[in-house]
Amino acid sequence: MRTRTILLASLMIMMSVTPLVTASFENDTFTDLNSDKAPSELIETSVDIPSKETILEKPFELIKLEENPIRVGSSGTSGRAPCPAIQNDAGTAGDSGNTTGTAKSLGTDPTTSFQGCVDSADSADWYSLQLTQGYNVDVVMTFTATDFDLGIHNGTHWIDRDWATSGTTERVSTAGTIVDAAGGTFYIAVNAYSGDGAYDIETWSNESLNCTDLWGTQNDAGTGGDAPENYTMSPTNMGSNVTSSYSGCADADDMFDVFAFDVPASHVIEVSMTMEDSSNDFDLYLKDSNGNQLDYSWFDNPETVTSYGSAGEGVAGTYYVNITAYAGGGNYTLDVWTNYSIPIANLVVDEINSAATTNPGDAFSVDVIVNNTGRLNVTDSYDIEVYLSTDTIVSDFDHLIGTSSISGTDIGLTKTTSVQTTIPTGIIEGTYRLFAVIDTGEVINESSDDDNEGLRNSEVTIGTVATSCGTQNDAGKSIDAGNTTSTLIDLGQPVDIEERGCLDSNDKHDHFKINVAAGENLNITLVNAPDGDLWGDLVTDTNGSSIDSSFGLGSDDYFTTWDTDFNGTGGSFTLMLNWTDFSPWFAGGAGEYRIIIGEPEVFVPSFNCIGWNDAGVGTDANTDFSDPMDIGSNPLLEGAGCLSGQDTSDA
CATH class of the missing domain: 2.60.40.10 (Immunoglobulins)
Known part of the structure; x- marks a missing residue:
């Protein structure tokens, strides 16, 4: 079984960095159905869905990547009158609840219209309905002087949502989704994103167009019937060294069509599948004679696969092409080419x-x-x-x-x-x-x-794995870089240079001031400590606004003034570095990090006098005549001394 990984935009993380004082999450009352809104920077979802055959190529209950993002809005109202104390949602006494257990029923395959009401005290209404297998439902909601949102839910995931920020009409449907013609229990959800008042709902339940409607008796690729749904079911062999075009049909009841092609040695097979109805979502797979997947295509029309560049390139054998109706139903065209492959190394x-x-x-x-x-x-x-x-x-x-x-x-x-x-x-x-x-x-x-x-x-x-920073020597200055204007470290106007610093659980912030000449840009690479992690923000000293930020968890971070409003302007900037802290799940460890400005060839440590042996006496000389270092009576000695920005005098 294939699983899909969903990377959700880090909205929740951004809010934790810069809180929105009056912000509230829409649908926050749907606590029993919001598992797909976990406040996390990265969500990896692996869903096991039973399939009708073991060849199911991807889970059918998984929300697709184009699903609407979470919206953040104010809690204000429109100024309209709130809902009456005794509501009459969907024409029956009482308020329709906001959970699957309290939703009012609209019956089976409903084609109907009704009214309802939501306000600040009753911000959501849910309605349940049953769909017969082979049917879809279309829903339209209209309202005035408000911003209401509409969705279809299956009790586990959102199927379709319309969260338009303008207009007074919202539309959702099961058609063309992962539950197209699947049948079952569904829920229509109305939510008051802002404002309050009445809304009108219209629903239409219609039988979905399927391959029987289109073909009567199917004739996939001219085989005289429906193509088998698994490569183990002896799919029709379409011949050897094939270059040809075919047509077929797939739908919710006939989700898989598989064909076999023989490919000679030193050849490759290339396949393109075009959906007649672009609203459908069909997928294409290529497997070798043992059922090993060589290539797949999910998100295009046409979808294309090839054995070129795979373990099957140039290898003689039988190859299987699998068309999967992920969502929707209808006709497709299959184009196949078998081409000579020039032998090449890998x-x-x-x-x-x-x-x-x-x-x-x-x-x-x-x-x-x-x-x-x-x-x-x-x-x-x-x-x-x-x-x-x-x-x-x-x-x-x-x-x-x-x-x-x-x-x-x-x-x-x-x-x-x-x-x-x-x-x-x-x-x-x-x-x-x-x-x-x-x-x-x-x-x-x-x-x-x-x-x-x-x-x-x-x-x-x-060497030794760091567990703390020990003696601080940020940027070779013998001190810790602070996080205020009075304690930060000024790096001057550096060009092609590497500096180093240290962060740990006791020192979570280091700030560095950097000046840039007019006409130049600032380019910074931040390399994490080998056993630590940090992130940062580059701000302008003019008004403290952020120019560029980077949050590469477990990887390098990059900052630049290029392609910003400060491209080539020069000026004074502050690089704010922060220890990564997702306690108790993840913490940033400890150790030295690298700040690389420009493109230095090698690391040259900043000069300092740490550990210097002034005049061979074993330590640093004291600083003035009030407390000079005593080197004895009638001394005879020879040695060198050291002065730096942190050690400006020896006595």
């Missing part, structure tokens, strides 16, 4: 092996195993690079610790190369991901470059 990083622990400055050996999964021997040499990263993405400012080259790789064979590296002496100690990247110079023509990067299956610990 290099893959199979495995990375190394020691699990090491220290700054140590020699470090990394074994990289590369496989050629393509159909052509590689005879040329190609490069290999090894990186250390604090996250799971190789980026510009990760540590390149070693390079090597590989001389050719034959089809189906693996080759192990040992890359001899040295851990940088100035690296921040902690836990790192170890990457190997091959053919960075793109010398080899491959079917895919996406698998040229590999990650060691566990992390590498370098």
Whole structure:
């Protein structure tokens, strides 16, 4: 079974950063049905839905990505009269409730019209109805001088919602949704987003158009009947080396059509499926002879799949094309091409092996195993690079610790190369991901470059993992960067430079002032501590407004004045860094982070006198004549001293 991941916009997170004093969430009274409104920055939903066959390609109860977002509004009213004390929703005495258990029933397959009322004290009305399988319901609501919202719910998820911000008419329907013609119990929900007063509802229940209506007796792809719904059910073989067009039909009762095609060696199959009714949502899948999925297409019309670039490229065998009616029903056109595929190589990083622990400055050996999964021997040499990263993405400012080259790789064979590296002496100690990247110079023509990067299956610990910041030395200033204008650290007008700082649970904020010359832009990369996480905001010192913010949980953050109102203006800015805190679920750890301004070639620590041995006496000399360091009577000594911004005099 396939599952879909839904990434919801981080509305709730933004509100926690900048609270809206008068804001309230719409539908907050529907506490029993709002599980899909969890206040979380990232929601990953994996829903197991029973299928009529084990080949179900995706769950039918999962809300699609285009679903309306949560709206935030005021709690004010329109000034109209509220609802009467004794209501008459849907023409029967009493108020229709706002839950599935208290909703008034409209009966089975209703085609009707009625009135209802909502106000600030009764902000939601729900109505239940039964739909016979093969039927859909259309709902229209009209109102005046208010902003009411309309939705259809199935008791678990929203099916369709109309939350228009203007106008006095809202429309929803089960047609063309994931429950098209499915039948069952549904709920019409009316919500007073703002204002109060009466509304009018009209419903129409109609039998859904299906393949029997369109065809009588189906004749999918000219096979004389309905195509089988599973590759294990001996679908019709449409021939070998096929280039042709076919037509067919799928609907809620006939959700799957599967066809077989024989593809010769050194060839690929390409398939396009066009929906006659663009309101339908059909999906397309390509599988090999063992039922392994090679490609899929979900969100287009036409949908397209191909064996090119997959494990089936150039491989002779029987391939299965699956049309799935995710929502809606109707005719489709299937276009198939079988083309000669030029043999091509494909290099893959199979495995990375190394020691699990090491220290700054140590020699470090990394074994990289590369496989050629393509159909052509590689005879040329190609490069290999090894990186250390604090996250799971190789980026510009990760540590390149070693390079090597590989001389050719034959089809189906693996080759192990040992890359001899040295851990940088100035690296921040902690836990790192170890990457190997091959053919960075793109010398080899491959079917895919996406698998040229590999990650060691566990992390590498370098030195000591930080649990706190210890002695603070933010930006090499021997102090902690504060979070006020009087305690922040002024970095001046830096160009192509790297600075470092530290945050932990006892020091959750560091602020840095940065000046930019007129005509220039500020570009900052923030690299997390190896065992910590932080986020930030770049603000203008003119009025304190935010210019750019970044919240890359577990990854690098980026800030820029480019493509903002401050593009090329120069000026004074403050970079506000914050320790990530989602207690008790996640906390930002501890350790040194990196602030990279511009594109410095190497990290050059800011000069300071920490730990200096003035004149060879073992410590820093005192600062003035009132308390000079005593170096004895008739001394004979030789040594150097140190002065810096934090140590301005020695006596």
